[in-house]
Amino acid sequence: MGRGGQSLARVAVIVRAGAVPLWWLGLLAAGIGFLIPGLTGRRIGGYAGAALFLVCAAVVALVRRRRYRAWADGASRAAKYDYLQDRAVTLRNWRRAHLWWLLAGFLAAVGTSFALPVAGGLVLAGAGAGLWLKALWLGARERRDEALLWVRTDWAGSGRPVGKQVKGYRTTGLAAGDAVAGGARRRGR
Template sequence: MGRGAYALARVAVMVRTAARWLWWTGVLAAVGGVFVPGFTGRRIGLLAGAAAFLIAAVVTFAVRAGRYTALADASTKAAKAVVLQDRGVTARLWIRRWRWWLLLALLVAVGSSVALPAAGGLLMAGAGAGLWAKSVRIGRWERAHEALLWVRPEWTRRGPAGKAVKSYLRTGPVAGDARPGGARRRLAPA
């Protein structure tokens, strides 16, 4: 990179990657937990898991929602010297940073099935669903403002809306390789 250049990662891609991995890890843990004979039985475990899923989804969607909106509304235009990270690079960096925590969460969720079968996995899946809804909300903001939100990756140790994030930057709606909301941009057939 040249002097003054720095990398930017898409906010929505980070949120969507976290959502995908929490969802599938949670589903895997819940399926595995169904086969563990728990103290309370499968039926109670699944009912408790369904309640935990809904609560986790709502709480995850609501946490830092105001901060995301404030950072988005205060975003400034990105300089021409920035390097925009590909969607795949952003996802790989997120996975590399959080893989051990995901593995630990998977083991804890499966282990908790001894008490409440499948409940821990459904809790994780609910957190993933809440993050997915948050990425959809970010995508709506991006479509409404015809801009994509970006953040410096070195600021995101605690997530794309953590305390270390000073501001978001924005580009036009066709920058990068992801659509508003972080979904993969489909190439038009030639």
């Protein structure tokens, strides 16, 4: 980094990075679980899974919002020489750091299907939906404040934008980077 600049990653992109793999692995595990009759049967497993999906999505979407709010309220402006990490790099880094956790979650979701079919997969999918909802919430805040939220990559570690190492956020204008507010890919660039 030239002239003392820091490498920054988008907060919403880090949050959103886990949504897609959790969603699709959860749906795949639920589909596999549907093929297994299990101890309780498919109907009970399906109803329990639907309820757990909603609960898990709500919990993941709401957890640590106060901390995100506090860091966003105290965010400082990014410096001129700060390096803004591409969205694809942030996604790749998060997914590489969490590959074994994703695989373990998928195997656990399939394994629980022998007791409660479909439910484990829907819990995993619910976690993905909750992360997506949290990214949408962050995007709404970014649009309202007209400032994108960034965190230093060395503070975010392996994908924790509100972890213990984080000491603050930085902001840029809405046109910075290659992702729109909320972390989605910018179209037409």
